[in-house]
Structures are given as structure tokens and as C-alpha cells.
Amino acid sequence: MDLKHRLKNIKNWQHQSYEFHFASDEEHECLCCGHRYKGNFCPCCSQKAGAGDISWNSVRKGVMEIWGLSNRSLIYSLWQLIVRPGHFISEYLRGKFQVSFPPVKMLFLVAILYTLIYYWLFQQVLNLQVETASAVNLWEEKNAGWSRIILSLCFLFPTWVLFQNSPKFSHLSIPKAFFIAVFMSTLEIMIELFVYSLGLLCGATEDMIATSGLILFAVYYFFAYRQIFGFGVWGTLWRHAIMMVCGFFFWVLFDEFIEYAVAPDHSFSTNHFLGSFSIIVLLLLLGYLLTTLTRNRH
Numbered sequence: 001m002d003l004k005h006r007l008k009n010i011k012n013w014q015h016q017s018y019e020f021h022f023a024s025d026e027e028h029e030c031l032c033c034g035h036r037y038k039g040n041f042c043p044c045c046s047q048k049a050g051a052g053d054i055s056w057n058s059v060r061k062g063v064m065e066i067w068g069l070s071n072r073s074l075i076y077s078l079w080q081l082i083v084r085p086g087h088f089i090s091e092y093l094r095g096k097f098q099v100s101f102p103p104v105k106m107l108f109l110v111a112i113l114y115t116l117i118y119y120w121l122f123q124q125v126l127n128l129q130v131e132t133a134s135a136v137n138l139w140e141e142k143n144a145g146w147s148r149i150i151l152s153l154c155f156l157f158p159t160w161v162l163f164q165n166s167p168k169f170s171h172l173s174i175p176k177a178f179f180i181a182v183f184m185s186t187l188e189i190m191i192e193l194f195v196y197s198l199g200l201l202c203g204a205t206e207d208m209i210a211t212s213g214l215i216l217f218a219v220y221y222f223f224a225y226r227q228i229f230g231f232g233v234w235g236t237l238w239r240h241a242i243m244m245v246c247g248f249f250f251w252v253l254f255d256e257f258i259e260y261a262v263a264p265d266h267s268f269s270t271n272h273f274l275g276s277f278s279i280i281v282l283l284l285l286l287g288y289l290l291t292t293l294t295r296n297r298h
Contacts, residue, residue, distance in 0.1 A: 086227020152185030
């Protein structure tokens with residue numbers, strides 16, 4: 001099997017969503033309460049239809065549920081977010097809420113896990129540390145999970161402006177953009193955790209770790225947004241580029257506030273703030289005009 005055929009099979013697999021089993025007209029007798037009914041669940045006690053004697057299949061399902069491998073579990077949702085990010089997020093935005101672990105809860109759990117692994121396991125137990133250059137870096141290190149959440153939320157407003165009227169979503173609301181940012185923030189934390197784990201264990205420098213994480217983060221964002229919105233390569237690329245630059249300057253503004261708050265000797269730079277804010281406004285205005293021109297042309 002050649003590479004092109006393999007990639008086609010992977011793409012087709014990514015498009016396949018979770019399959020639900022619909023109720024049949026067959027009548028069931030609940031083994032729990034004895035009620036006779038039609039459907040997938042007993043209306044009296046909610047026991048699932050088809051629940052019979054305990055077998056090896058019951059053992060398999062019990063073990064999978066312990067490790068969170070059943071549908072809508074945390075591990076299942078994280079795995080779907082890694083291997084088919086855009087399609088998984090798109091399904092949730094279209095109302096398939098039962099295919100995913102609650103996204104906001106998932107984000108906070110992953111952020112807590114990241115903080116425990118990064119700050120406690122690596123630095124306190126294994127004594128693997130990356131040198132910090134400023135008070136802002138120290139704050140980000142001690143609040144690793146929160147800083148990654150804020151980083152991804154920097155892309156919320158640019159996403160809402162730049163990806164309107166897409167082939168898959170004719171209208172992108174701010175709440176939908178919020179949930180996209182939540183999912184992508186979870187994905188970004190997992191990427192950071194992987195890159196920092198590998199980098200610290202291999203003795204890489206801070207610049208190498210940060211650069212590798214940003215590159216992998218940008219690549220994942222590109223493919224995820226293309227899957228979510230359905231734009232072509234170039235349509236996704238220029239929107240993605242403007243969004244990334246806007247997100248960077250949003251992060252610069254955030255860094256300025258954090259440094260002013262945690263470093264007593266740091267004075268707030270109004271010129272720095274106004275310069276970054278002006279660049280964000282100009283880029284978003286440019287993106288809005290390009291989006292409008294593109295929509296009118298089609």
C-alpha cells in the first residue's frame with residue numbers, strides 16, 4: 001500500500017464520528033426492575049437494554065471504564081483531540097455534546113495535571129529545571145496551567161473576526177469561538193507537556209523547548225482550523241498567520257501587565273501597550289477586509 005493510499009485512509013478515518021446505536025422496536029424486559037419497554041434504556045430505572053449475564057465482555061467494559069476509555073470519558077476525548085482535532089471540535093460545535101467530555105472541565109483538569117507534572121514532578125522530585133530569565137517567566141513557571149489557558153484564549157477574538165462565513169459555519173458566534181479556544185487550549189497544554197517532558201529529560205535548552213513547542217502548536221492549529229472551518233490551504237494559511245501574530249501581541253500585552261504586577265521595579269510602558277494594541281487593531285481590520293473581499297468574490 002503506497003503512502004498516498006495510506007494518507008487517504010487516515011483522512012477518511014478522521015471524518016468518521018462516533019456512531020450511536022438507535023433504538024429498535026424490539027421489546028425488552030428489564031432485569032433490574034422487571035418493566036417491559038421498547039428502546040435502549042429502561043424508562044423506570046435507566047438500566048441499559050441488553051444487559052444480561054456477566055461475561056468476559058462485562059470484564060472488558062469494566063476495565064475500560066476504570067481507565068477512562070469509554071465514550072465521552074476524559075482520556076477518550078483527549079485522544080480524539082490529538083488524532084482528529086478539527087473534526088472532533090466541529091462535531092461538538094454542531095451539537096454533538098455527548099461525544100466529548102465537558103470541554104471546560106476537561107481544560108481545567110488538564111491544566112491542573114500540567115501544573116502538577118511540570119512544577120511538582122519535574123522540578124521538586126526530579127530536580128529538572130529550565131532557567132527563568134525574568135519575573136514574568138517565574139510567574140508563568142509557577143502558574144503553568146493558567147498561563148497556557150490565557151495563551152490560547154488570546155486567539156479567541158482573532159478567531160471570531162477572521163473565520164466568519166466559512167464553508168462549514170456560515171456564522172461563527174463568540175460562544176462558539178470560546179469553545180474552540182477551550183478545546184485548543186487543552187490541546188496546547190498537552191503539546192506543551194509533551195515537548196517540555198521530552199526537552200527536560202533530554203537536557204534541551206529553554207529556547208529549544210519553547211521553539212519546538214511553538215512550531216508544533218502552530219502546525220496543530222493550522223490543521224485543526226482547516227478541519228473545523230473547511231477553507232482551502234491558502235484561505236486557512238493567511239487567516240492562520242494573522243491570527244497567530246495577533247495572538248502573539250495579545251500575549252505581549254498580558255506579559256506587560258504581569259510584569260507590572262509581580263515586579264515592583266518595573267514601570268508600566270504606555271508606548272509599549274499602545275504599540276501592541278495598535279498592531280492588533282490594524283491586523284484584525286486587515287483580516288476583516290480580506291474576509292469581506294473574499295466573501296463578496298465568491
